Amino acid sequence: MMNKVDIHKRSIRTREKRTTVKKGFQKRFRISGTKKTDLFFFFARLVKMKFGKELASQIVPEWQGAYMDYNNLKKLLKHILRFRQQNGVTSSGHRASPKRRVTMYRAFSGLTNRYNNFRAGSPRKNDDEVILVGSVQQEDSENCYQTMFLRSSDAGGEHELVFFKALDDEFNKVLKFYKEKVREVKGEAEELSKQMEALIALRIKVDEPGVEQKFTSESSSGYSRPATVVAPKPGSRMEVIHEVEMSSEGTSGDEPIRTENRKINTGGFKPTSLDVLGRVTLNVDPETPVSTLRNIITSSKSELSFSREELRKVEEQLRQAFAQFYQQLRFLKSYCFLNMLAFSKIMKKYDKITSRNASRSYLDMVEKSYLGSSEELNKLIERLEATFIKHFANGNRRNGMKSLRPKRKKERHRTTFLLGLFTGCSIALVIAIIVTIHARKLLDHQGREQYMEAIFPLYSLFGYIFLHMLMYGANTYFWKRYSVNYPFIFGFKPGTELGFREIFLVTSGLSVLALAAALSNLDMEMDERTARFQMLTELVPLGLVALVLLITFCPFNIIYRSSRYFLIRCSWHCLFAPLYKVSLPDFFLADQLTSEVQAIRCIQFYVCYYTLGDFTKRSVTFLENRTYEIFIIIVAVIPYLSRVLQCLRRFFEEKDKSQGANSLKYFSTVVALVFRSIYDIRRIPFWRILATSSSGVTTIFNTYWDVVIDWGLLQRNSKNPWLRDKLLVSNKAVYFVAIVVNILLRLVWMQLVLDIEDAPFLHKRAMVALVACLEILRRGIWNFFRLENEHLNNVGKYRAFKHVPLPFHYADEKIM
Structure with a gap:
């Protein structure tokens, strides 16, 4: 029976291990703050629950066909295990003698372990290498990964070949889907950037009607640049927006913004050009029968009226679009995390069943692939959070994140x-x-x-x-x-x-x-x-x-x-x-x-x-x-x-x-x-x-x-x-x-x-x-x-998100 000291030591080791795991997850997936996160809760549940069931409960239902087929790979591993048990295959791949176990024929190393010390610097042959993983160029210019199994001549090797073939197919499927989704969200991010430029210009026009910009047209270059921007009135909402913009561009947030001279010092701050308002119209979404009848007579797009009611509707539409887009990014990040964890779990199961050491090579490949090494999604999430907090929460991070993250339903x-x-x-x-x-x-x-x-x-x-x-x-x-x-x-x-x-x-x-x-x-x-x-x-x-x-x-x-x-x-x-x-x-x-x-x-x-x-x-x-x-x-x-x-x-x-x-x-x-x-x-x-x-x-x-x-x-x-x-x-x-x-x-x-x-x-x-x-x-x-x-x-069709109509329609594709 363990005494109190041993129990205390064990609890300390368990606590340290959980802290290390949590810090590792925070570092890999950029989880900030000391508050417990969804990913850590997920990892904690894995200790008490089988991974297959937990994976099924965490996936995005509309993307279930794009996730790694964990259950099918487990079935293939069971076939390998059943073959090895029925034929008495050992870890080396040879059939075991029915008389004595292989461990009884190992060389005796002595009671003092004197033969276990190798000479420093002596070359050691890598005889335990099991697989080689590399990328292959396909006809559609897409890279796919293939695994070469080096022990196919061993007993049961044909079952392991089938397993690695299925594993490669699953990884290439996940990688292709992830690349396509990242490409899609990058395109949506560009569209939201256009919408934000029009929103900021509309805010300036509505909140400060006296603000005017003079533009010098340069026909040779084909663009316009702002010459003078009149400063907003002190205490107005636009002053807060300008202040946040200037602080985000590198100016000190502690220095007050001076507006007495009615001219904004543009050093370190790029004012938004109002000429974008001349190239956008409103996508009118009928809300009432009267507006529907009006759109039938006129058009589905209308010119800007620069009213506060119009600005409020535009802000609400963009707020919803940002929240929906943020959910899409979170689901995509969860997709990446769950699949990487699934590949890690299935390879460890393979090592355990076959007594090989193949997981390290394969997981290194997963880490170096686009799925494990790409930081585009994390950067996009950070920028989206910063933009939403800046423009829709007046710089208040707590309120901004509360609006972005959906409320969880509480069971009572x-x-x-x-x-x-x-x-x-x-x-x-x-x-x-x-x-x-x-x-x-x-x-x-x-x-x-x-x-x-x-x-x-x-x-x-x-x-x-x-x-x-x-x-x-x-x-x-x-x-x-x-x-x-x-x-x-x-x-x-x-x-x-x-x-x-x-x-x-x-x-x-x-x-x-x-x-x-x-x-x-x-x-x-x-x-x-x-x-x-x-x-x-x-x-x-x-x-x-x-x-x-x-x-x-x-x-x-x-x-x-x-x-x-x-x-x-x-x-x-x-x-x-x-x-x-x-x-x-x-x-x-x-x-x-x-x-x-x-x-x-x-x-x-x-x-x-x-x-x-x-x-x-x-x-x-x-x-x-x-x-x-x-x-x-x-x-x-x-x-x-x-x-x-x-x-x-x-x-x-x-x-x-x-x-x-x-x-x-x-x-x-x-x-x-x-x-x-x-x-x-x-x-x-x-x-x-x-x-x-x-x-x-x-x-x-x-x-x-x-x-x-x-x-x-x-x-x-x-x-x-x-x-x-x-x-x-x-x-x-x-x-x-x-x-x-x-x-x-x-x-x-x-x-x-x-x-x-x-x-x-x-x-x-x-x-x-x-x-x-x-x-x-x-x-x-x-x-x-x-x-x-x-x-x-x-x-x-992998439709997991509702399409939120954007408020602005650009007459041309180019912004500037």
């Missing part, structure tokens, strides 16, 4: 606790409602028919919303499990996206409110003491709707405000579909609304119930009104018309023929829905023929589009027969089951037009609600595979 235990509490309360309320119905025999009550016609539609609205949120929470869980990058696809602000726990928490909270209101309504109606308060009893559902709307539009930063505002913004874009640029969250939400037709009709029922009839007597005579019947049709087709307009706008903007076909699909659904609704009201054979034929056509059209276009399945020549080349779910039967279920649930859509008799134990209202719930379930299944296909498309 109270979320899980409240989820369990609300779930338990929901189950208890459901049991209480069932007991109340059976105890008071409400199913046989004479007011049952009136209750189903008047009250059931009011509460079924929350049932539809609850089921849809439940399916979305389940989708979120499976997206995260199968590494679908849904926050990036939907465009959520980093750190604000809701996980499945938060979604289930909101869902369970809504269920508690709805079930408590339904139970209180039943209790108040049946209790003799509260039966006379008829108006109060009937206002309970309306109060519940008012409470939900109040929470949804609450301006305070509570109950996931950013997500609520994101939903409101996307809903607004869907309402005015052709007047906003269509993004994936917009048309994805519009698709969800097409499955909530009955919920939208419930909202119409709410409005008519509490305004047109006598709700205290549960009067629903408005159901037979001709105007109400017309609005039933109009309200049902609104989500589909929104999708038609979205597809048409994308068709004209993107010139994508598939969007034109998609618009026809939704238009056929609108026609079928109109005929169905008319037949449901009139019950005339002529309308039944139209409804049946149109519903059949749109069902076939929609089913084909779901499976083939949206999911990307049923590809005849794919690696996975009748599916697609890449699948996230390993069990292929899941996809075939999803296809069959989608077809069956699509056929349920035709239940009304086929005159299928309702179940005798279900009311007509309950049957309609059941069909609507099945459509919501189908939409939940569709959501998972639709986003899986979108994620795989992004992976195939």
Whole structure:
């Protein structure tokens, strides 16, 4: 047993070792500061977790095909290990004798190690050399690295040849991808530099309108140079900018800037030329329907107006562009770090299995290659940080880095606790409602028919919303499990996206409110003491709707405000579909609304119930009104018309023929829905023929589009027969089951037009609600595979970042 002194010494050695490792990582990857960094945390987790799993959790999902295939190389090493174990191959590559171990035949060195001392300066032959690594020039003028294995004649050498061939392929793949990405970010950096020059000139023009520059044109040289710059007023924002600029060019930051003479001493400071403003226009991104209509009449680019509002929008756009570009640089740096660490790990595993010393030669090559020796990315990150801090944080590094680095989402235990509490309360309320119905025999009550016609539609609205949120929470869980990058696809602000726990928490909270209101309504109606308060009893559902709307539009930063505002913004874009640029969250939400037709009709029922009839007597005579019947049709087709307009706008903007076909699909659904609704009201054979034929056509059209276009399945020549080349779910039967279920649930859509008799134990209202719930379930299944296909498309094109539109458009490519 170890004593306290030994334990203390061991803890000191462990602490020193961790400090050395941390300093090494900080030196290699230029990690500044004493605060623990993400890379060090990553290295610390490697001690407790297998590297393969940690690598899979740290990679950029859209770049997963560009990372080193660590698992495949591990399999090749297992083949080598299995061969050596089965054939008794030793470290020297020869088969071991079954009688005695090789170590028993080693030369005896003596008890005093007298033969272990070699003479100084004696030549020693490098007999343990295993591999030779060199670069080879390819036809496309790109260098690739090849490894020559010098022990191929040893037993099992053919397996090691296969390993090094695969290792070279992986390294060349990583190196090529890294070079391409560095080349891309350098081009983006040049574009941002142009934007910054225009921004600084715009700031000078807006903040100091009296600032003028006189230029002497030199036709022979073809350029203009500034002659005189009037100094900004003391205390203005531009004075701070000039001060930061001068300090960055080498002047002392402690010396005050003198501006009494209204002339800036340009020694050590190069003022920005304002002539750049004459060669740029604004890229106007329509934010409102009015601006969209204005751009249709005029142009998408406008001249500078030099207003403060214009400057604010330009600064906000560039701030977002810098933050997005910084994230791209960080991911690229992490890509370099993870791959270098992966090559180090796999080579050490090779040395351990084969008892060779090949890792040193190979890792030296990795260090000397562009992947390990290039400092362009680190310099670009440093310059970007300095530029952002200087121009967007007034020199405050803490605020600047806080804006650049995304906020990490914090997991809170109270979320899980409240989820369990609300779930338990929901189950208890459901049991209480069932007991109340059976105890008071409400199913046989004479007011049952009136209750189903008047009250059931009011509460079924929350049932539809609850089921849809439940399916979305389940989708979120499976997206995260199968590494679908849904926050990036939907465009959520980093750190604000809701996980499945938060979604289930909101869902369970809504269920508690709805079930408590339904139970209180039943209790108040049946209790003799509260039966006379008829108006109060009937206002309970309306109060519940008012409470939900109040929470949804609450301006305070509570109950996931950013997500609520994101939903409101996307809903607004869907309402005015052709007047906003269509993004994936917009048309994805519009698709969800097409499955909530009955919920939208419930909202119409709410409005008519509490305004047109006598709700205290549960009067629903408005159901037979001709105007109400017309609005039933109009309200049902609104989500589909929104999708038609979205597809048409994308068709004209993107010139994508598939969007034109998609618009026809939704238009056929609108026609079928109109005929169905008319037949449901009139019950005339002529309308039944139209409804049946149109519903059949749109069902076939929609089913084909779901499976083939949206999911990307049923590809005849794919690696996975009748599916697609890449699948996230390993069990292929899941996809075939999803296809069959989608077809069956699509056929349920035709239940009304086929005159299928309702179940005798279900009311007509309950049957309609059941069909609507099945459509919501189908939409939940569709959501998972639709986003899986979108994620795989992004992976195939390495799209890991959103394109942020830049504010300025240059008339020419050259700046100066």
